[in-house]
Amino acid sequence: MVLTPWEVLEQRPLLDKRYLRVSEHRVRLPGDVVLDDFCVVESPSWAAMLCTTTHQELILVRQYRHGHEGTSLELPAGIIDEGERPVDAALRELREETGYRCEDATAFWQVRPEPARHRQWAHFAIAKAGRRETDQELEESENICVELCPLAHLDDALAEMVHGVHVAAILLALRRGLL
Numbered sequence: 001m002v003l004t005p006w007e008v009l010e011q012r013p014l015l016d017k018r019y020l021r022v023s024e025h026r027v028r029l030p031g032d033v034v035l036d037d038f039c040v041v042e043s044p045s046w047a048a049m050l051c052t053t054t055h056q057e058l059i060l061v062r063q064y065r066h067g068h069e070g071t072s073l074e075l076p077a078g079i080i081d082e083g084e085r086p087v088d089a090a091l092r093e094l095r096e097e098t099g100y101r102c103e104d105a106t107a108f109w110q111v112r113p114e115p116a117r118h119r120q121w122a123h124f125a126i127a128k129a130g131r132r133e134t135d136q137e138l139e140e141s142e143n144i145c146v147e148l149c150p151l152a153h154l155d156d157a158l159a160e161m162v163h164g165v166h167v168a169a170i171l172l173a174l175r176r177g178l179l
Contacts, residue, residue, distance in 0.1 A: 002032045002074045006027040006028065006029055007027060007028040008025050008026070008027055009025075009027060009034070009140070010025070011023050011024065011025045011026070012024050012025040012073060014039070015034055017045070017056050017170060019041075019043055019044060019079070020041070020043050021042040021043070022040070022041050022042075023039070023040070023042075024037055024038070024039055024040075025038045025039070026038075032038045032041055035121050037141075038117075039117060040117055040118075041117050041118045041119065042118075042119045042120070043118070043119075043120050044079040044080065044120060044121055044125070044150050045079075045080050045086070045120045045121040045122070045123065046077055046078055046080060046089075046120065046121075047077060047078070047080050047087070047089035047090040047093060047122075047123040047125065048074075048075040048076065048077035048090060048093070048122065048123070048124050048125070048126070048128070048166060048169065049075060049076050049077070049091065049093060049094040049105065049124075049126075049127065050075060050108075050124060050125070050126045050169060050170065050173050050178075050179065051076075051092040051094055051100060051102050051105070051126070051127040051128070051130040052127075052128050052129075052130060052151065052161075052179065053100075053129070053130050053131065053148060054111050054129050054131070055147050055150075056148045056150060056151045056152075057078065057148035057149055057150050057151065058148070058151060058154065058157070058170075058179065059094065059098055059100050059146065059148060060073055060074065060075060060076075060147045060157065061073075061074055061075070061076050061097050061098060061144045061145065061146055061147065062074075062145045062147055062149070063142065064143065065143045065144070065162075066147055068162055069092050069134065070145070070162075072093040072162050073147065073157060073161050073162075074160070074161065074163050074164050074166050074171075075124075075140045075163075075169065076090075076094045076097040076098050077090075077093055077097075077166075078093040078096070078097070080090075080123070080157050082120060086107060086110070086123035086125065087107045087123075087125045089123070090105060090107075090123065090124070090125035091125070091127075094127075094130070095133075095134065095137070096136065096137040096138065097136060097138070097142070097144050097146075098132070098136060098144075099132050099133065099134045099135050099136050099137075099146070099150075100130040100131060100132050100133070100146075101130065101131060101133045102127035102128065102129055102130040102131070103127075103129065103135075104127060105125040105126065105127035106126055106127070107122040107123060107124070107125050108124055108125065108126050108172075108176070108178065109166065109169060109172055110122065110123045110124070111124075111168070113119055113164075113165045115117075122165050122169075123155055124169045124173075126173055126178050126179075130177065154170070154174070154179070158170060
């Protein structure tokens with residue numbers, strides 16, 4: 001079976017903000033079905049870091065997430081700057097959000113968090129021997145607590161996490177023997 005891409009007949013912008021663009025597409029599906037109001041969401045791609053310390057702890061962050069209406073335990077992550085390599089963005093976010101640094105990081109996974117309507121990519125890098133070298137360098141809008149999770153207690157952290165793509169990245173790293 002061959003899957004045919006949808007044909008875009010028309011598109012119009014609905015929202016254009018700094019970190020979010022939404023457009024409405026009129027599309028023709030195979031079989032001549034036409035959808036008049038299919039919305040596509042564009043936001044910047046982002047990178048996250050899975051970094052362990054020399055004491056076999058995964059470096060995590062906890063912060064309030066307004067969409068979730070609560071706190072979220074996550075990997076250090078953030079938007080990739082224009083022209084920046086995803087692995088460099090992951091290293092930068094680790095440093096800015098936690099004050100930790102590591103020598104080498106390897107890109108190990110990229111995925112679209114929600115491919116039905118969203119166009120951004122999530123990139124994940126992995127590193128070992130992270131060490132705290134500086135204070136956090138948070139943006140004005142960030143309030144982030146650093147938490148170190150011993151790998152032996154990772155199941156407890158995973159059970160608490162609500163960011164599905166972060167959970168998937170950690171589980172993939174575990175399955176590949178990277179953590």
